[in-house]
Amino acid sequence: MKIALFSTKSYDREYFDKYNNDDRHTFTYFEETLNSSTAEFAKGHEAVCGFVNDKLDKQTIVKLSENGVRLIALRCAGFNNVDLVAASEKSIKIVRVPAYSPQAVAEHTVALILTLNRKTHKAYNRIREGNFSLEKLTGFNLFNKTVGIIGTGKIGTAFCEIMLGFGCNILAHDIFESDALKAKGVVYKSIDEILLNSDLISLHCPLTPQTNHLINKEAFSKMKNGVMLINTSRGALIKTTDAIEALKNEKLGYLGIDVYEQEENLFFRDLSEDIIQDEILLRLISFPNVLITAHQGFFTKEALEQIATTTLKNISDFENGEYLENEVKIEDGKK
Numbered sequence: 160m161k162i163a164l165f166s167t168k169s170y171d172r173e174y175f176d177k178y179n180n181d182d183r184h185t186f187t188y189f190e191e192t193l194n195s196s197t198a199e200f201a202k203g204h205e206a207v208c209g210f211v212n213d214k215l216d217k218q219t220i221v222k223l224s225e226n227g228v229r230l231i232a233l234r235c236a237g238f239n240n241v242d243l244v245a246a247s248e249k250s251i252k253i254v255r256v257p258a259y260s261p262q263a264v265a266e267h268t269v270a271l272i273l274t275l276n277r278k279t280h281k282a283y284n285r286i287r288e289g290n291f292s293l294e295k296l297t298g299f300n301l302f303n304k305t306v307g308i309i310g311t312g313k314i315g316t317a318f319c320e321i322m323l324g325f326g327c328n329i330l331a332h333d334i335f336e337s338d339a340l341k342a343k344g345v346v347y348k349s350i351d352e353i354l355l356n357s358d359l360i361s362l363h364c365p366l367t368p369q370t371n372h373l374i375n376k377e378a379f380s381k382m383k384n385g386v387m388l389i390n391t392s393r394g395a396l397i398k399t400t401d402a403i404e405a406l407k408n409e410k411l412g413y414l415g416i417d418v419y420e421q422e423e424n425l426f427f428r429d430l431s432e433d434i435i436q437d438e439i440l441l442r443l444i445s446f447p448n449v450l451i452t453a454h455q456g457f458f459t460k461e462a463l464e465q466i467a468t469t470t471l472k473n474i475s476d477f478e479n480g481e482y483l484e485n486e487v488k489i490e491d492g493k494k
């Protein structure tokens with residue numbers, strides 16, 4: 160099958176080429192993001208393959224359909240960037256990679272926590288300059304702290320298990336409670352109880368109309384003073400301008416984010432010689448207690464391998480008219 164892959168980097172090309180057994184599929188790699196302006200690049204391809212910041216809105220989908228596309232193969236889990244109704248109207252099927260090493264994201268979440276807490280990034284720079292002082296590097300023990308986890312799906316569960324290993328008390332909130340986690344000592348509570356009682360809050364629910372700006376001014380007002388907030392899920396779960404206020408008034412003691420509301424204009428690119436125009440991001444970067452990574456939670460060898468193999472299987476199943484086990488349907492968008 161001929162597939163146009165958008166938003167591709169060298170590592171996408173490496174893994175897709177490696178797992179394209181017998182050169183079964185033909186790939187055209189584009190570095191551009193997929194949106195209504197670039198949709199016509201897909202002409203002559205039956206499938207497009209997109210990632211988290213491709214904009215598959217109605218306009219894009221109509222153009223893809225006009226150009227003969229019958230399948231959208233997402234090489235990510237989230238599908239909040241796809242207009243499912245528009246795709247259905249155009250009889251375009253959507254498939255995704257529902258799980259690619261949840262441990263990759265859970266472990267990156269822990270990396271953010273430990274870096275913010277023990278300030279290893281600052282220690283690294285100090286030592287290189289011959290500064291062996293410990294001043295201002297004080298951290299805190301994770302043992303016995305209360306960790307609030309919103310969303311205990313695949314990644315949230317992996318994260319719970321790691322934090323239980325640290326000896327933390329885990330409060331969780333999800334619309335579906337996990338008996339397996341309860342048996343391990345996780346206690347399900349309302350969101351308000353999590354906000355009120357947690358020393359550290361980590362977000363692992365998807366971005367939906369219900370969770371958009373879940374963490375806003377009102378939510379910050381309920382949190383403990385000096386709380387640590389971590390978001391490796393989707394940027395718009397946090398209203399960033401309210402997070403900046405909470406950092407300024409010291410309600411928020413630490414912020415670690417792998418995702419950002421306006422990340423599609425920034426992340427996955429080298430802008431080191433550009434003038435960054437995003438004042439909100441620049442303000443965030445200016446805080447000493449904020450750590451930002453550019454959506455790299457998924458970025459392990461194991462996850463890249465699984466993304467490529469699952470996406471290629473999804474495409475082959477579609478080509479062979481087989482059952483699509485990873486299909487995204489309209490009703491999935493309403494969950």
Ligand code: NAD
Nearest residue numbers: 237310311312313314315333334363364365391392456457
């Ligand atoms: P998942 O579907 O297994 O789990 C999501 C959980 O959130 C489910 O248990 C669901 O019931 C729960 N949920 C849904 N709505 C909720 C609400 N309103 N309140 C509380 N809980 C709610 O998904 P996952 O694989 O664990 O991924 C979680 C999120 O992580 C994804 O949606 C995606 O946005 C993000 N993600 C980030 C990266 C990264 O590189 N940073 C990589 C993969 C996924």
